[in-house]
Every structure is written in C-alpha cells, then in structure tokens.
Amino acid sequence: MITLPNECLFEILYNLKDYRRSLYSCLLVNRQWCRNVVPILWSELDVFKNKALVKTCLLMLNTEEQALLIPFNIMLPNNSKPLFEYTTYVTDINIDSVDGIINWLYHEKQEFHYSWSTVTKIIKHSLTLMLLRTSVKLKYLSVRGKAVNLLEKILIKSTSLSSLTFSRNELLPEDIKALAKTLCILVFRNVILVM
Structure with a gap:
C-alpha cells in the first residue's frame, strides 16, 4: 500500500477540523494519522x-x-x-x-x-x-x-x-x-x- 506524504495527509485531515468526532476516530487508524490529527485537535x-x-x-x-x-x-x-x-x-x-x-x-x-x-x-x-x-x-x-x-x-x-x-x-x-x-x-x- 502506498502511503500519503504527511503534508498531503495533514491537509486532508485539516479539512475535518470542524468534525471533531471524525478526527478522534482518525487518531486510531495508525501512528502517521495520529501524529497528523493531534496538532489539529489541540x-x-x-x-x-x-x-x-x-x-x-x-x-x-x-x-x-x-x-x-x-x-x-x-x-x-x-x-x-x-x-x-x-x-x-x-x-x-x-x-x-x-x-x-x-x-x-x-x-x-x-x-x-x-x-x-x-x-x-x-x-x-x-x-x-x-x-x-x-x-x-x-x-x-x-x-x-x-x-x-x-x-x-x-x-x-x-x-x-x-x-x-x-x-x-x-x-x-x-x-x-x-x-x-x-x-x-x-x-x-x-x-x-x-x-
């Protein structure tokens, strides 16, 4: 499986910033997603x-x-x-x-x-x-x-x-x-x- 670069993943996840429940679910996908979601949530x-x-x-x-x-x-x-x-x-x-x-x-x-x-x-x-x-x-x-x-x-x-x-x-x-x-x-x- 090809992984997205962090910059791209962050931009995608940033568009979910108003959907906190979805972001909390994204925390649990894998480490890369977690590292990108935490800065948005906090x-x-x-x-x-x-x-x-x-x-x-x-x-x-x-x-x-x-x-x-x-x-x-x-x-x-x-x-x-x-x-x-x-x-x-x-x-x-x-x-x-x-x-x-x-x-x-x-x-x-x-x-x-x-x-x-x-x-x-x-x-x-x-x-x-x-x-x-x-x-x-x-x-x-x-x-x-x-x-x-x-x-x-x-x-x-x-x-x-x-x-x-x-x-x-x-x-x-x-x-x-x-x-x-x-x-x-x-x-x-x-x-x-x-x-």
Whole structure:
C-alpha cells in the first residue's frame, strides 16, 4: 500500500477540523494519522472549560508551576506523562472560564482549607503559565479578568502572537503602550484604565 506524504495527509485531515468526532476516530487508524490529527485537535481549545483537558494539562506542569499549587494542598493527577506535548500545538487560547477546573476539583473530590475561588484562581494561574511557556505556536490569546501580572510573560515568551484580546481587566496606560508596540491587533472590551 502506498502511503500519503504527511503534508498531503495533514491537509486532508485539516479539512475535518470542524468534525471533531471524525478526527478522534482518525487518531486510531495508525501512528502517521495520529501524529497528523493531534496538532489539529489541540490547535484551538478552551482548556479552562473542560475537566479532561484540565487534567491532561496539569500533567504537563513543570516543577515551578507545580510548586505554586503545593501550599494549597492540591493533589495533582499521578498518571504518566502524555505521549505528546499537546500544548506545543496550541495556536488559540481563550482564558476566561474556570468551569473545567471546578469540574475537575469536584470530580477528584479534593478538599481544601481555602475557598474554592482561591484554589481555582491559583490552578488557573499555574495552567496559564504552563500554556504561555509551552505554546510556541500561539497566535491568538484572549484573557478575561486580571492578567497584569502575566503581561510580561505574554510579551517575552510569545514571539508568534498576533492577536491579544483583553476583557474585564484593569490595565495601566504603560501596560497598554507596551502591548500596542508589540501586537498587530489589540482589542479591549470592558477594560478599566487605572490612572
């Protein structure tokens, strides 16, 4: 049997990007198909809305990011590392919801001496740091809520970032100037300028 070159196979599979169920089936065909499907499935995700994605991403935290969670007694999954470094394929991240984190915490039946709000914020922060560190192909980033402490990391780490959307943030004028110089497209919605 003649096999298609990876480039051709990727183009064919990319046309199925809106048919995720079909792509999941393609994962199981063989290794070549799997290697071509994973980047498509992981390119655009709402990590923070899905408990399975939260669990997978928690497995990819480095020691520094894990250390942020230790004071809160957050028990990380003890599964083996994933076969792929999935987050390297991410091109589009939407950081707005904590539903997936809450669902993961509820499913894992974790108990804390801190409020759920505090725990979800620290997990969200740790996951965001990991995504910014590993998402080398990141082009579009949408951040809802306070992210001023992440601006430096966003600007330093993301060389391919072409669009950054902030909503419901408090930004200083110098933050906005630094962002405007760096990005091609800058969208602000419900942003409070702190003077």
